[in-house]
Ligand code: ZN
């Protein structure tokens with residue numbers, strides 16, 4: 767398998783994702799990366815996100831609400847979609863891959879994997895009169911948060 771050609775734009779997309787814990791959409795990533803690379807197009811961002819996900823450098827999340835989100839943390843973990851603010855947060859919980867055995871128990875085919883996500887209300891939206899409740903993002907970071915000056919390449 768040939769190594770992909772080095773891409774500065776791909777690097778800056780990945781670097782941006784590593785600074786975020788709120789699982790941004792391609793559009794949010796585009797608006798942020800554009801601040802450093804003004805010539806980048808949304809199509810280029812989409813294409814590079816797809817390549818990075820294919821290479822396992824980032825994760826593409828689909829939580830059933832019709833919009834893909836991206837995660838710089840590729841370790842196995844679970845996500846919750848907040849039905850109030852639309853934010854996606856990491857869940858600290860034990861591994862549940864044993865559901866594969868349950869799925870295979872009475873099945874004569876081969877069960878290769880599963881996709882699991884959770885939905886409910888995030889901590890911020892659950893707090894009574896919580897500060898920032900109902901704001902998008904789920905982490906308190908504004909969607910247009912710029913990269914710090916001089917970070918990365
Ligand atoms: Zn929420």
Ligand code: MN
Nearest residue numbers: 837839845856
């Ligand atoms: Mn995550």
